[in-house]
Amino acid sequence: MAEAGEKETHEQFEKRFSTLVIHGFVSLSTSLGIQSGLFDALIKLKDEERTVKEIADTAGLKERYVKEWLGVMVSADIVDINPETEKYSLPPHRIPFFLSGSSVSNLAVTLTELPMYGAVYNKLLDCLKKDGPLGLPYSEYTDFHTVMSNHSSIWVLQHLVQDFIPSMPQIEERMKSGIRILDLGCGRGLASLVFAENYPNSTVVGLDFSEEAINYGKERAKEKGLTNVEFVCEDAACIPDDWNNTIDYIYTFDVIHDLAHADNVLLALNRILKPDGVFSMIDIDCKTKHSENSSNDYCSMLYSMSLFHCLPISLFFEGSVGLGTCWGREKATEFLKDAGFRVDSITKPLGSSQAHYMCSKKVK
Numbered sequence: 001m002a003e004a005g006e007k008e009t010h011e012q013f014e015k016r017f018s019t020l021v022i023h024g025f026v027s028l029s030t031s032l033g034i035q036s037g038l039f040d041a042l043i044k045l046k047d048e049e050r051t052v053k054e055i056a057d058t059a060g061l062k063e064r065y066v067k068e069w070l071g072v073m074v075s076a077d078i079v080d081i082n083p084e085t086e087k088y089s090l091p092p093h094r095i096p097f098f099l100s101g102s103s104v105s106n107l108a109v110t111l112t113e114l115p116m117y118g119a120v121y122n123k124l125l126d127c128l129k130k131d132g133p134l135g136l137p138y139s140e141y142t143d144f145h146t147v148m149s150n151h152s153s154i155w156v157l158q159h160l161v162q163d164f165i166p167s168m169p170q171i172e173e174r175m176k177s178g179i180r181i182l183d184l185g186c187g188r189g190l191a192s193l194v195f196a197e198n199y200p201n202s203t204v205v206g207l208d209f210s211e212e213a214i215n216y217g218k219e220r221a222k223e224k225g226l227t228n229v230e231f232v233c234e235d236a237a238c239i240p241d242d243w244n245n246t247i248d249y250i251y252t253f254d255v256i257h258d259l260a261h262a263d264n265v266l267l268a269l270n271r272i273l274k275p276d277g278v279f280s281m282i283d284i285d286c287k288t289k290h291s292e293n294s295s296n297d298y299c300s301m302l303y304s305m306s307l308f309h310c311l312p313i314s315l316f317f318e319g320s321v322g323l324g325t326c327w328g329r330e331k332a333t334e335f336l337k338d339a340g341f342r343v344d345s346i347t348k349p350l351g352s353s354q355a356h357y358m359c360s361k362k363v364k
């Protein structure tokens, strides 16, 4: 890699490009190992050395395929091999990254989004064409809500009420006493359920336009016997007038940049928030200008997610603002202000790579 300010050579780019290509293939195989249960099998077998057959039998998979997968993992230095015995093991320091629910398992969860994007590849190619479709409906992304709730569950279960809400003592006190909370774009409703369980004096509304996700939330609420949470299947752009000035706390996690009509939805959120209410918009953190995100590996992943998902699902709707995942702090702040919010702070909450825009209603 060229040093900052130096001109990159042909050879340097060749090396970098070949690494990128190789990592792309290895990533896909790693995702296969996560979703087929091969990492679970290796974890179950502890860090002891095992044969291909033992690993395949533990995972309940065909030995020949497992052997090929182990070939990828060994050459990529993810699984170790003993050259004397040709037996395999997953060393202890790598286990937490593949252990479901561990605090560092979010990377593996993110990786399993890759096949979902691959599944829409050909349809996305058509969208790019000048005379192609505007975008793609959510229904093209099989299992989106499972992937998404896996993704947000670490944040919700380990941070939401443990440190995020307590970081806003004024809102935490009110939640304890009993207020009305809206989790907009709630997906399967994990956060709504956690709010309802932890703040029993408050009432929570989880709103999403996915019937499948809303039904999931309703089922979980029923199982848990929660009576202070309601799940509403509705388009965020159609929030009724009788909600005006009724919500004390609005929470959105990874939602606003996906909304086709984010400008109108933000206006609606401003309309329904009580004058002394708080709006926590948690959204992807990056800069708005491409030039300010250059040479940033993390942003290159975010833009890819946007290209394959957030942008096409937003552009699918006529008149979409098409924000994309990486709308960035500058544009986000502009949208919030235009909708009548005052952005009181922008912080990075513990346990999330996203930005928290803590907003209040501008006094008119």
Ligand SMILES: C[S@@+](CC[C@H](N)C(=O)[O-])C[C@H]1O[C@@H](n2cnc3c(N)ncnc32)[C@H](O)[C@@H]1O
Pocket (backbone or CB within 6 Å): 148, 149, 152, 184, 185, 186, 187, 188, 207, 208, 209, 210, 213, 234, 235, 236, 237, 252, 253, 254, 255, 258, 259, 260
């Ligand atoms: C990236 S997901 C985040 C889900 C959830 N907040 C979480 O953290 O798991 C975005 C959610 O916004 C919902 N959504 C997108 N556009 C919407 C709209 N116009 N009205 C209501 N929900 C919408 C999607 O169905 C999806 O569940």
